[in-house]
Amino acid sequence: MMDSKKKLSIEPVGEQVRGQGGKGGAKIDIDRHYQKILDWFARNNPFAKSELHYKNAYELLVAVILSAQCTDKRVNMVTPALLARFPDSLSMSRSDQEEIYSYIKSISYPNNKAAHLLGMAKMLQSDFGGQVPDTVEDLMRLPGVGRKTANVIASVIFDKPAMAVDTHVFRVSARLGLTHAAKTPLEAEKQLVAHIPETILGKAHHWLILHGRYVCTARKPHCEECGLSEFCPYFQANREGDASLPADAKETASSRPLESLEKKSARMKKPVSRKEPVSLKKSVSLRKLASAKGKSASSKGNSKK
């Protein structure tokens, strides 16, 4: 793992560890590869943060549970009224699934999510004194909270060194060559955590999500306007038609495993988070996105991050 205290501007020259990119299967220095990409994100999207609206741990927990297989924009449309009626876990725990459903019926899987919210609120009251726990293990005990949601709360609210892997993080990491042959979100998480400094894990999570949502979209990535194309094995492979590049740089291998997991999870009434890609006009660049984020960050003084 890279030294978490090491500044990203320092360029280590380490051992070439595996053939992950470059024409003809040339080896790359994986630490250097990570550093170039993280440096780029740090320069171009320094204010990356969650697009969900929240003011405290409970509100973010509610929002992230609702965001499973739903857009942040849609979640932000229902949470004001929901949280006005249920401003804390006590008020929600005293309600019932039917009433909660009435506030969230416009989002995906409203029945399951109403049950999860009610169960989550009751467990916060019964097991955690009404407070949102600060460990991934305790968070994952809550109904509706899988590893991704737990990592988001641990990272964003409690500044824990956690990497939440959703469909965007999973896909973008594979395309960029940050992960190698990862079959599950947990495998991808372990690889990312092994190479990204702890101090910026949370920020890196948002970088990868936003890049996947607005630039490196699932079906048709906007490579022509992506500032990372020179470091990207997926782009190099598709541009040069280099069949020797690793399979996980390909669209199919990078996206199918997680999508299959998510569909299975939904059937089991245990959804994991998936945010639908939001189309973006071609004229919108990541630099403009970073600028918008900066303005947004300064205008939302109530949010912790």
Ligand code: SF4
């Ligand atoms: S170059 Fe294309 S595939 Fe690579 S990160 Fe950018 S948008 Fe994604």
